[in-house]
Amino acid sequence: CGFELRRAPDFAFKSILITSGSAVSTDLRRNLSSVPEMQVLPLSGRPDQAQVILDVPEERRERVVVGVNASGQVRELQLRIRMKFKLRTPQGKELIPETELLQQRDISFNETAVLAKEAEEGLLYRDMQNDLVQQLMRRLGAIKSL
């Protein structure tokens, strides 16, 4: 029925500089360095050495109460990672305009189990982070030409 194993996307660039040290950017840098003949510059790399530059002007983790019961006990939380990214060439040509990505997960809550919920929140944030990295890898792979 037409399905075949996914192949590594053939990137239109051979070197990239990610100008942010945020959690998702670090994960993306590690993922990109596993791509054959892709040179990933370190955070302190010089822009003119990279074919493309990925800026992450904003990456925020949000934690919002979305469910409280009548006696003020929190029952539902929503965790979000909101990030903005844009891709350009060192000469300033905009390849991907500034785009906002948002991942959100609901998590139940009760005051007595707050210690365990703290660990579970870490699990969910990592899961959202992986999703964001996969989505960014696809977006970078979708670039046809510089």
Added chain:
Amino acid sequence: QSESVDAAGVPLRRTPLLREQLPAAQKDQLPTFVQGDRVTGRTDFETIVEGGAELRRGDTVIKADRLEYYQPDDLAKARGNVRINRQGNVYRGPQLELKVDAFEGFFNQPSYEFLRNGAYGQADRVDFIDDKRSVVRNATYTTCRPQDLPGWTPDWIMRAASIRLDDEEDTGTATNAVLTFFSMPVLPIPQITFPLSDRRKSGFLPPTFGIDSVSGFEYRQPYYWNIAPNRDATLLPRVLSKRGVELGGEFRYLEPSYNGQLQANVLPGDKLRDRLRWGYSYRHDGVLQETLSAGRTALSLNLNRVSDDDYWRDFTRSSASLTQRLLPSDGILAWARGYWYASARALQWQTLQDVTAPITPPYDRMPQLYTRYARPDLDHGLVASLEADTTRFNSVRELTLQPNAQRSFLLGRIERPWQAPGWFITPRFQVHSATYSFDAPLANGETAAARTVPTFSLDSGLVFERPAAFFGRAVVQTLEPRAFYVYTPFRDQSQLPNYDSAANDFNFATIYTENPFGGYDRIADNNLLTLGVTSRLIEPDTGAELARFGFAQRLRFQDQLVTLPGVAPVTERVSDLLLGASLNWIPKWSLDSTLQYNPNLGRSERTTIGGRYNPSNYRLVSAAYRLQRDFSEQVDVGWQWPINDLWGDRGQDLGPGRGQGPNRWYSVGRLNWSLKDRRLVDAVVGLEYDACCWIGRVVLERLSSTVTTAATRILFQIEFVGFSRLGSSVVTPLRQNIPRYQLLRDPNVLQPSRFSNYD
């Protein structure tokens, strides 16, 4: 500069030459361009231009019938419908004298219009002091656009003996001014300063007032104190008619290596409970030291404390902690270097008890010492890590019915991930061994216990892709089957008290993990295989995820005997079915849901369904239903919608942060029901009227404080666009509670560029 191609394929390039602000050094280098029907003069001495005279230098343009310009003292004299456009601000009048560069001089009977907020007015005279300051004598100031209706008067106008405009401080100071709103004097004020932009400036912020069922009439007069560019404070004195005078405050500091914020309030002799009420919340994050050799040491504090158990009820929405009845006081000192990480942490909870809804207080970690040595890059692709932790658990024994204890554990983990774009397989082996020493003997008389549990897991998955088309739209469809096997032998933990474990939610992140319990006090005996498939539809040329469907289920090969205290062992061989779907097919709609369906009982254990319809700016409806079987059932609805749509008036699309044109009503709100208590728990309903130059807001807020009682509050506010906000800070509850709420006038929307009003 960057280049984008416009519709006709002509590459447009941004140029840095059009500078918004001319640097001072360049300013006196600029030539003066003069135009007119006739020019006479003596070189380097004077130039007289007659007939449609125009003088242009840098960001200043002067037009008049007759213009004399004396180069030696750079003085321009203009007569006859004079018009100055300086950085977009326009002044018009019959006669002007001005030193162009120093921008010092006077202007008779001017009328003026400011680019930044569209404010305009007339005056007897404007004295330009320098290029940043000017004083307008006997002036009027309003932002209501004139309409050519007979007898039209602006909705609000401020008349003042003098207004001192200061661009450097970004403020206007009016002396013995009167603000009339529909010809009703609202603010006869000897002196008032109003912000020309949102830069920080010490001074009184507009007062706020409201009526509250608990506190009676409330009047708050905030004072903002801009101590230093990186330090500021806000004092919030508040008069509550039924309770007394409260003094609140917020202090913030920002240094290169650390920053922090302290919020506190105190209400002596609160008539509501006849005692002193206080509360504080302090947050600090800082890097103590960071060098390549010695690694990075960071300290972060998050301290919250209040005076009594009813604080959350009587001071709604003012506690900084998200969980209003559980206040953490947490201090973490962390050190990291290369593969090593270590932290010392002290965590204490203040639980606000309520006799009608008691909370079993969670355990304090006083202290917790933790270290981790992680090697993600061993040879043969191995990844290994070793964690050690020792924690002293304290709590109120009478409520937890468990002894306090000191628990230490070691967790060793090693795995070998094989990863490729199309598949992955990760065998992992870990050993967790813990020792406990209890303050008091357990039921079986032991005062110490130990437990070692090995776990083996194998995670594997494939990723298939194919181009497909749905509803006539080309997409890339993926099919991602995944299998996760985990084996953990049984270790009796029924006698062990539970300090930091609880059942994780059943969702796509936790279903592929070794232990169904968070924390380390319960490690379940597992011999189960989790199978799941996820399918995503992806937009080929942007990689955006349009839709995602997934299901997963666990096949259990033997019973799970390890459970939380008081819970029966898990015997079903086939676990609940986990279903998940999220749709972002068209940008306007989005839907997100996960369902944990229990086939034996034929009902769902955990359901979250959330939808959002957001067709344009200022039009949004979002709703969510969240169920935890026999525990909580919540419905949450939020909306912002123009009421004018009802009678077909769609308004204009002016982009985010600018409203939708004049005379529009907007209904705004957020309702949160707890179906279990069959009550509306948290309601914020508001009405906003945008009259282009002022915005009226009325918000009704109802917060339940017990199963039977609730506090209702009415807040109202008039915001004079471009002048100031009067009335309670109504906007903060709206912004915090209504997802994606958009301000009708958003200050940090891009300010108009001076080139948008160019002569």
Added chain:
Amino acid sequence: EKADRDKPMNIESDALRYDDLRQASVFTGRVVLTKGTILIRGARLDVRQDPEGYQYGVVTAAPGQRAFYRQKREGLDEFIEGEGEVIEYDGKADRVKFIRRAEMRRYRGATLADEMAGSLITYENTTDVFTVDGGPASPTPGGRVRAVLAPRESASAPAAPRTPATPPAQLRSSPGLRGEAQ
């Protein structure tokens, strides 16, 4: 400058014709007139002398071209240059007129200082007064007079090498300080 008055005037041209009736000599063909620091170029030059010995010159340019005039200013290292389809020089009043598509430029040393354009420019050398009139024959669009005046002498003296104009670093509290809903 004033010293030009008693400097000899010499003229080169392709041909010379003396018109006795009007007591004027007419030079035609790539005419170049120099008199002290004054330099005039044009296609045709009519020079006439009045009884007191003042000379009057009318220079007309070739069709589609413009005549050129240049003179040093009194006591300053500055030059005045002017162009126009017809240039009239009045020795007695020491006045120069540039007629139709007139432009006048003033150079401070080598750098261009002021610049005027209009349909008629008259420049009084002795009093340094110039008048520029607009009209259809002006090179600028819409027949208006256009002048560009250099920044004032004192301001433009490059006291110290100008550092590149970088905007001063403004320390502003980052919006993040407000803190998101934690």
